Amino acid sequence: MSVDNLLNFNGVNGTQVFTDDGDSPLTFTATDATPVLDTSEKQFGSASVSFDGNGYLTSGAISIPDTWTLEGWIKLADYSGNGTRQYSFFGFRDLNNGAVSNFFGIGLSSARYFEYYDSFSRITEGKAASLDWTHIAITCDDKKIRLFVNGTQQSTQAASHVSTADFSNVSFEIMAASNSSVSEHLSGHIDAVRFTPNEILFSAVSHRDFPFSEPTTTTSPPPDPNDNFIAGEPIVLDSVDNLPIKFKFDGDFVVGTGSSEGGGPETDPTSTNIISGNVKKLGLPFGARVVVVSVGVTPEVVGSGTSDDITGDYSIDVYPYVSECLIYVAPDYGNEFTADAFVGAGQVIHPTIPNRYIYVAQAGGTVGGVEPTWPTEGQIASGGVTFDTVGLHRPLMNGFVKPVVTPI
Numbered sequence: 001m002s003v004d005n006l007l008n009f010n011g012v013n014g015t016q017v018f019t020d021d022g023d024s025p026l027t028f029t030a031t032d033a034t035p036v037l038d039t040s041e042k043q044f045g046s047a048s049v050s051f052d053g054n055g056y057l058t059s060g061a062i063s064i065p066d067t068w069t070l071e072g073w074i075k076l077a078d079y080s081g082n083g084t085r086q087y088s089f090f091g092f093r094d095l096n097n098g099a100v101s102n103f104f105g106i107g108l109s110s111a112r113y114f115e116y117y118d119s120f121s122r123i124t125e126g127k128a129a130s131l132d133w134t135h136i137a138i139t140c141d142d143k144k145i146r147l148f149v150n151g152t153q154q155s156t157q158a159a160s161h162v163s164t165a166d167f168s169n170v171s172f173e174i175m176a177a178s179n180s181s182v183s184e185h186l187s188g189h190i191d192a193v194r195f196t197p198n199e200i201l202f203s204a205v206s207h208r209d210f211p212f213s214e215p216t217t218t219t220s221p222p223p224d225p226n227d228n229f230i231a232g233e234p235i236v237l238d239s240v241d242n243l244p245i246k247f248k249f250d251g252d253f254v255v256g257t258g259s260s261e262g263g264g265p266e267t268d269p270t271s272t273n274i275i276s277g278n279v280k281k282l283g284l285p286f287g288a289r290v291v292v293v294s295v296g297v298t299p300e301v302v303g304s305g306t307s308d309d310i311t312g313d314y315s316i317d318v319y320p321y322v323s324e325c326l327i328y329v330a331p332d333y334g335n336e337f338t339a340d341a342f343v344g345a346g347q348v349i350h351p352t353i354p355n356r357y358i359y360v361a362q363a364g365g366t367v368g369g370v371e372p373t374w375p376t377e378g379q380i381a382s383g384g385v386t387f388d389t390v391g392l393h394r395p396l397m398n399g400f401v402k403p404v405v406t407p408i
Contacts, residue, residue, distance in 0.1 A: 005195040010045040011037045026059040041189045043073040043133050048191035051175045059172040069201040071137035072193035092170040106136050135310050139200045148202045151310045192284050269319050273403035276315040285312030291328040292318050318403050326399035331392050339369045359387035
């Protein structure tokens with residue numbers, strides 16, 4: 001997976017250095033000279049970008065494909081303003097059309113709802129806006145648009161509009177005016193804007209993206225039961241390439257090959273034994289399978305779960321195990337290829353003979369009766385299904401940590 005543009009907005013308070021950490025970085029300039037980095041408000045890292053209602057960021061001309069994901073975090077300062085379409089947050093402007101309103105991206109409607117609009121026409125409207133940090137994403141699949149707020153697809157209106165924009169010559173804009181009134185800008189903060197071409201990272205069924213590039217796992221204290229988020233400063237741990245621990249996969253569950261010193265589960269637990277932390281990919285929160293492995297002569301899995309797609313947080317009760325653990329983050333390996341089987345759109349499969357790649361179905365259909373020769377790049381057709389080739393990152397194993405034991 002290639003993240004072309006990643007704006008973390010980390011830097012010195014009050015500066016206008018908007019660094020793009022993506023694979024194909026762009027130069028973003030501030031119009032009206034008011035957007036600045038602000039260390040007092042941030043969702044991730046050390047700062048966010050602050051807008052006071054008078055400026056915006058824009059890139060030079062670029063070309064983007066017909067399939068992509070655009071996402072970021074928004075915290076509004078207020079809802080004031082005027083106009084039929086009050087504000088935009090981030091998106092693209094068709095430079096082949098001279099109209100100022102020819103913007104397609106995420107914005108805020110006059111009714112204070114998050115929305116996606118194309119050339120100043122509302123396509124889909126979603127959850128009412130708030131003044132808290134909110135994750136917003138749009139996906140474009142062959143110009144079919146969908147809007148997600150905090151990972152949930154919004155379907156107030158049909159989200160299958162075919163865009164009329166020309167994607168071959170656009171500018172990437174953040175907090176630009178959405179319609180013909182150039183004075184309509186927003187007051188608030190934006191953080192962690194990410195543009196991923198040729199990938200759909202969210203869907204109505206599951207909004208996890210696949211861990212095609214290696215994530216980073218951190219561990220942290222367990223969550224306060226009265227808090228919705230995991231607190232504490234994380235400790236970043238290094239990954240290792242090889243560990244003398246073997247696993248087998250049984251359906252959707254990871255099964256260890258040995259037995260641990262922790263003993264089997266008890267009928268009536270006497271404590272919660274929590275391993276918690278955070279998973280990130282390319283500096284942003286990431287949803288992935290997390291497995292806790294015991295340490296010993298015959299290690300085994302003592303707990304498993306998934307990190308949250310929006311926050312990256314995980315919390316796993318490994319009761320009754322109380323000793324040191326390793327934390328294992330696994331890629332989505334999918335199902336083994338089965339001849340003449342039906343696969344759904346976005347489903348992951350792997351070859352019967354592992355080759356360190358997985359294959360993602362572009363659309364649903366029935367695969368062929370003979371397993372194809374799997375490539376290491378590009379696409380491969382099997383029966384009525386075309387698959388994209390995706391390389392697997394190595395699984396991460398981090399530790400050592402002990403669970404935090406809290407008597408019940």
